[in-house]
Amino acid sequence: MxxxxxxxxxxxxxxxxxxxxxxxxxxxxxxxxxxxxxxxxxxxxxxxQSNVFAANLRSKKTNNIGVIVPSLNSSFQASVLAGMEKIANESGYNLVISQSLESADKEIANTRSMFKSRVDGLIVSLASEAEHLDHFSPFHKKGIPVLFYDRITNSENSTGVTIDNIQAAQVATNHMIDQGCRRIVHVLGSTKISVYADRLKGYKYALIDRGFQYEDELVIVLSEINELAAEQVVDQIMQMKPLPDGVFVSNDACAASCMNHLKQRGIRIPEDMSIVGFNNEVISRLVEPKITTINYPGFEMGEVAMRNLINHLDEPETAILHNTNRITLRSELLIRESSLKKK
The missing domain is CATH 1.10.260.40 (lambda repressor-like DNA-binding domains)
Known part of the structure; x- marks a missing residue:
């Protein structure tokens, strides 16, 4: 020891x-x-590690698991946390949750305070600014398991739980091509984040695969992909010549907001422009027309991540964390009215 x-x-x-x-x-x-x-x-x-919980020194366990999320104000993150909470509760663990607000410095500070308060394990979805991962090395040295979800790293000594974002974006883009779209705009967040970089690849693969030209001007990268950014996105789309006939947005709230702004400019959805979102958030089912989207299983992702971490804590020898770097969950395209040009 x-x-x-x-x-x-x-x-x-x-x-x-x-x-x-x-x-x-x-x-x-x-x-x-x-x-x-x-x-x-x-x-x-x-x-x-500072002695925050002297009482736990004898057992070397706090029964606390740290979770660092990029932001708490997304329905996707909320459903992931609900899945984690369910499994943690059943197993007698508490969650200590903090948000990085997409800042690398804040992620480092959060990580440091989690380490000081002696969490038994750590689950992280990386901040968009996270350039390097040195701040997790004290955990590895101490044998404290670190697991990533959604926005993951390809590092040797950690496991990531995600979906196949390349394939999901390829399926969505192919669907739009099948509906007769010829100029498809792709709206996404910073490609420093693994999920957006992968979705851009999937979009490119689909176009090239189907004999279309990939055009830089059809890709709109936002520092924050949310409903507020939609007006700026639509301004950009309306200036494109010829006008696009499809918009694939990497987030449902932003997709729904884009749709509203397009409708205000007299664009008919889906006749003039098809729209596809991502995440299957509640908003995608509440707007008119309902939005075609990728079902991203957030609750299940939270359950799988937490179950693997707790299995590792309870039985380190048998746990999956030892022998795999990636757990990939299934996603699927949910087709609704917003993309159906061909009735």
Missing amino acids: DKEVTIYDIAKGIGVSPTTVSRALNNHPAVKEKTKKKIFQAAAEMGY
């Missing part, structure tokens, strides 16, 4: 007093920023 790293070990390692280390770790203003940085780095490298 590895010996617990103490503040005395850190102090000795970098040549400062234990008091300075203690103050720095508690963010005391008396410690210079440069020294703080040095101490945080040494603490992370040595795998130091």
